[in-house]
Amino acid sequence: DQQVKQNSPSLSVQEGRISILNCDYTNSMFDYFLWYKKYPAEGPTFLISISSIKDKNEDGRFTVFLNKSAKHLSLHIVPSQPGDSAVYFCAASEWGNNDMRFGAGTRLTVKP
């Protein structure tokens, strides 16, 4: 049962432009969402999170938007840089629950 879906396996953008990575979830009990970034041969690193009491959280070039009614969140990276090229995982859980569900990931390539 895939409760967190990232329907785009890959995304390619030009350096300096905006990257938008999307994530959908099915479990309405999820109220905490995270994005992780993963380089080859490394573990995922935490990027940004958002709780369901917010609809937007910003950290430098990274902004996460949450649309609870649509059960959809997105990660915006602007401006995109070649060093952002990695696999991005969306994760969701209920606050206090350890069973964090991950999407399959989206491979972002930022071209110079």
Add this chain to the structure above:
Amino acid sequence: NAGVMQNPRHLVRRRGQEARLRCSPMKGHSHVYWYRQLPEEGLKFMVYLQKENIIDESGMPKERFSAEFPKEGPSILRIQQVVRGDSAAYFCASSLQPGLAGGGSYEQYFGPGTRLTVT
């Protein structure tokens, strides 16, 4: 300020052998999580442990897999009688506290993973 450490980074086992994967959490973290990533798939939760206790093993296969986090030493994920389908990357993560209403640091910090290959 070492991060989460996992060893070995690569492990090759023949079918039927045992695999032991080790994870040392970040300093001060007492919550450990194990995840498995199969090729072309996302991370799948396996088990959550605190010192000497298994808190949630709902993602753990019922047979051949076990995990522990002793009072002293690293957390161990043990796979007995490995089969080819066990070939995957196994990631360990740790957190300071699990999600606590009103506070706590929920973010999990991941180790570099152990890539298990079963031949």
